[in-house]
Amino acid sequence: MAPPVPELQLxxxxxxxxxxxxLRPDPLDSAVMLQAxxxxxxxxxxxPNPGYAWTGDLHGVAQIHRLPPFGxxxxxxxxxxxxxxxxxxxxxxxxxxxxxxxxxxVSAPGQGVGRHHHPNxxxxxxxxxxxDGTGRSGxxxxxxxxxxxxxxxxxxxxxxxxxxxxxxLNSAWVDIAPQAGLLVLFPSSTDxxxxxxxxxxxxxxxxxxDLVITAPARASGxxxxxxxxxGVAPEYLSPHPSDWTALQAPAGLAIRxxxxxxxxxxxxxxxxx
Ligand SMILES: [Fe+2]
Numbered sequence: 001m002a003p004p005v006p007e008l009q010l011x012x013x014x015x016x017x018x019x020x021x022x023l024r025p026d027p028l029d030s031a032v033m034l035q036a037x038x039x040x041x042x043x044x045x046x047x048p049n050p051g052y053a054w055t056g057d058l059h060g061v062a063q064i065h066r067l068p069p070f071g072x073x074x075x076x077x078x079x080x081x082x083x084x085x086x087x088x089x090x091x092x093x094x095x096x097x098x099x100x101x102x103x104x105x106v107s108a109p110g111q112g113v114g115r116h117h118h119p120n121x122x123x124x125x126x127x128x129x130x131x132d133g134t135g136r137s138g139x140x141x142x143x144x145x146x147x148x149x150x151x152x153x154x155x156x157x158x159x160x161x162x163x164x165x166x167x168x169l170n171s172a173w174v175d176i177a178p179q180a181g182l183l184v185l186f187p188s189s190t191d192x193x194x195x196x197x198x199x200x201x202x203x204x205x206x207x208x209x210d211l212v213i214t215a216p217a218r219a220s221g222x223x224x225x226x227x228x229x230x231g232v233a234p235e236y237l238s239p240h241p242s243d244w245t246a247l248q249a250p251a252g253l254a255i256r257x258x259x260x261x262x263x264x265x266x267x268x269x270x271x272x273x
Contacts, residue, residue, distance in 0.1 A: 056103035121210035131178025
């Protein structure tokens with residue numbers, strides 16, 4: 001009799017950490033946020049691309065965490081961001097975290113958002129102002145950075161096999177259904193999209209945040225700000241923005257129609273004309 005075949009064990013390596021937390025906003029806070037989002041959108045119905053949702057960042061509505069209707073949400077986000085970073089093993093005392101941008105996304109029926117990621121940021125978050133958990137109004141679709149388990153590049157997309165459709169170790173994407181009050185956080189480098197809003201009439205309302213992580217601000221006082229403390233930040237962590245120096249744009253720099261640049265000659269007594 002042949003000996004039994006030892007059972008194969010699988011270890012899932014290098015997980016992508018999606019954070020989810022169901023917040024419990026006061027109904028009045030929710031109503032105020034919803035009203036504010038609709039006012040910010042105004043008469044605009046979508047982005048220039050057909051079928052695209054209205055995203056505030058493309059319409060100059062990109063700092064809504066500074067607006068009073070979103071104060072409650074900004075406070076909640078702050079708590080959850082630190083909880084997320086702690087869970088990932090970060091030491092908060094060695095970091096500063098900044099909300100770089102925040103904007104509403106409004107999907108009307110038939111609208112969605114194409115696949116993209118946020119190279120301008122490190123950590124992204126989305127809060128759902130409405131949603132019933134079914135995904136009918138459009139799910140957040142997250143894509144893996146790389147599908148190592150499909151073995152043959154491209155196979156996991158499916159279209160008839162040979163990999164079982166929806167196999168958890170070969171998911172081509174994961175969908176998160178919007179639920180009113182749900183906050184999700186994920187690395188900004190993660191490709192994502194929003195699937196089509198298939199509701200008959202209901203708008204899908206969410207708020208997105210982009211955050212950037214830097215070294216903490218240096219202490220003020222004698223010696224602070226001198227070169228003596230330069231290099232305190234770990235090599236790959238940007239120094240705090242308060243340590244940055246903005247360069248002045250060169251006067252008269254213009255981009256030509258052919259894409260090149262030129263500096264216009266000064267007008268006046270020194271001009272050679
Ligand atoms: Fe996005």
